[in-house]
Amino acid sequence: MTLATQCPVCAGTDLRPVFTLGNVPVICNQLWPDAQAARAAPAGDVDLVRCGSCAMIWNAAFDPDRMVYAPGYENALHFSPRFQEFAKALAAGLVARHGLAGKHIVEIGCGDGHMLDLMAQNGVATATGFDPSMAGKPSPFTARDGVSIVPEYFRSDQLDRPFDAILCRHVLEHLDTPMDLMRDIRAAIGGRSVPVYFEVPNAGWMLDAVSMWDVIYEHVGYWTAPAITTLFRRAGFQPQTVSAGYSDQFLMVEALSADPDPDAIAQGTAAVAASAEAFAAAANAELDKWRVRLSALQGRAVIWGAGSKGITFANALGARAAAPLAALVDLNPRKHGLYAPGIALPVVAPEALVALAPDLVLISNAAYESEIRAAVAALGLSPEFDVIAG
Numbered sequence: 001m002t003l004a005t006q007c008p009v010c011a012g013t014d015l016r017p018v019f020t021l022g023n024v025p026v027i028c029n030q031l032w033p034d035a036q037a038a039r040a041a042p043a044g045d046v047d048l049v050r051c052g053s054c055a056m057i058w059n060a061a062f063d064p065d066r067m068v069y070a071p072g073y074e075n076a077l078h079f080s081p082r083f084q085e086f087a088k089a090l091a092a093g094l095v096a097r098h099g100l101a102g103k104h105i106v107e108i109g110c111g112d113g114h115m116l117d118l119m120a121q122n123g124v125a126t127a128t129g130f131d132p133s134m135a136g137k138p139s140p141f142t143a144r145d146g147v148s149i150v151p152e153y154f155r156s157d158q159l160d161r162p163f164d165a166i167l168c169r170h171v172l173e174h175l176d177t178p179m180d181l182m183r184d185i186r187a188a189i190g191g192r193s194v195p196v197y198f199e200v201p202n203a204g205w206m207l208d209a210v211s212m213w214d215v216i217y218e219h220v221g222y223w224t225a226p227a228i229t230t231l232f233r234r235a236g237f238q239p240q241t242v243s244a245g246y247s248d249q250f251l252m253v254e255a256l257s258a259d260p261d262p263d264a265i266a267q268g269t270a271a272v273a274a275s276a277e278a279f280a281a282a283a284n285a286e287l288d289k290w291r292v293r294l295s296a297l298q299g300r301a302v303i304w305g306a307g308s309k310g311i312t313f314a315n316a317l318g319a320r321a322a323a324p325l326a327a328l329v330d331l332n333p334r335k336h337g338l339y340a341p342g343i344a345l346p347v348v349a350p351e352a353l354v355a356l357a358p359d360l361v362l363i364s365n366a367a368y369e370s371e372i373r374a375a376v377a378a379l380g381l382s383p384e385f386d387v388i389a390g
C-alpha cells in the first residue's frame, strides 16, 4: 500500500487533488545554526489529496523515512492558561463519563505526561503513558502515585498491563498507516468494552477557515469528522461522540470497542469535498496574491514571527517572490542568530530592524498586530504592514 495511490483509511484509489506546496521543510520549527545548514535542511513536497470514497485528506507525497527529528526538537504543546483549562475539563469529563476513578488508563503519545497527571488528579489508579521523545528526559508530571511514562514507541504488546481506557492525542495526524494503530489497539482490547479518546487537529476547521499554513509536512493526515468516523468503524470502534473543541481547532472522538464494520463509509463526505474545493481555490488565490505583491516590491520585507506559519509561508512563495525577504523577527531570544530551514533567513530581534530598514513588515499572527505596529513605531520606523491571512 502506498500513500500515492491508495487511501490510508478505506484503501480507495479514487484520489482527487486538493492543494500542493513544493519543497517545504520536513520539520518547519527546527532552526539551524548557519545559513548553509538551513539551506540543506531536509525538505519534501506536500501533495494534499482527498479520497473520493471516504473524504480522507492526506499528503500523498509524504515519506515517513524523511521524518528524522534532529536533537533539540521540541514537540511539547505550549501550555497556555487556555490550553490548561481545556485539558483540565477534558480529564475531569473523561473520568466522570466513563467511571474511570480507581481504574487504569493508558495514553499513547503522552508527551511530558501533563494529561496523565490530570487523570491521576481526577482519581484514576494508574496512568501509564508511552512516548519515545521522553527518553532521557525528566518529566515534572510523574510525581503523583500511579503515574509513569514508558519512553518508547507504543506497541500493542505493551498492553499486557491492566487498562480500562485508552487516550491518544495529536498522534494520528503523524501516522502514514493509522489503520494499523487502530487495529492493534482493537486487538489488545479483545472482547471487553473499553472506551477510547482520540484528539487530532480539526481539518474541517482548517478547510473552512482557509487556515492554509496549518498544512505542514509533519502532518500526513488531515482528519475530518467523516474520515475519522470511517476509520473507527472499520477498525472496530463505535464513536459515541465526534465533536469539535478548543475553538473548533481540535476534533475529538470518544468511542467504545465494537465489532469491526470493514466496509463502513461515514456520512458527510460530500460536504468535505465541497469544503476542500473551496479551500483549494482560496489558498491558491492567496498564494498568487502574495507572489505578485512581493515580486513587485521595490525594497525589503521582513516577517514578524519565526514560527511554523512564517517559515512555511516564506518557503511556499518560491525563490523569485521570496527575494525581497531579509529576515524573520521574533521576540524569543533563543531563536536569535539562528536560520529558518529551506529559505535560510536569519531570525533577528526587533531592534535589528533599525539597520534592516524594511519597507514592508508581514505579520504572521493577526492577534499581535497592534502590539507589532507599536513596537515598530517605537523603533522610529514607518514601513507598510500586512497580515498573512490563514
Ligand SMILES: [Zn+2]
Pocket: 007, 008, 009, 010, 011, 012, 051, 052, 053, 054, 055, 056
Ligand atoms: Zn478513503
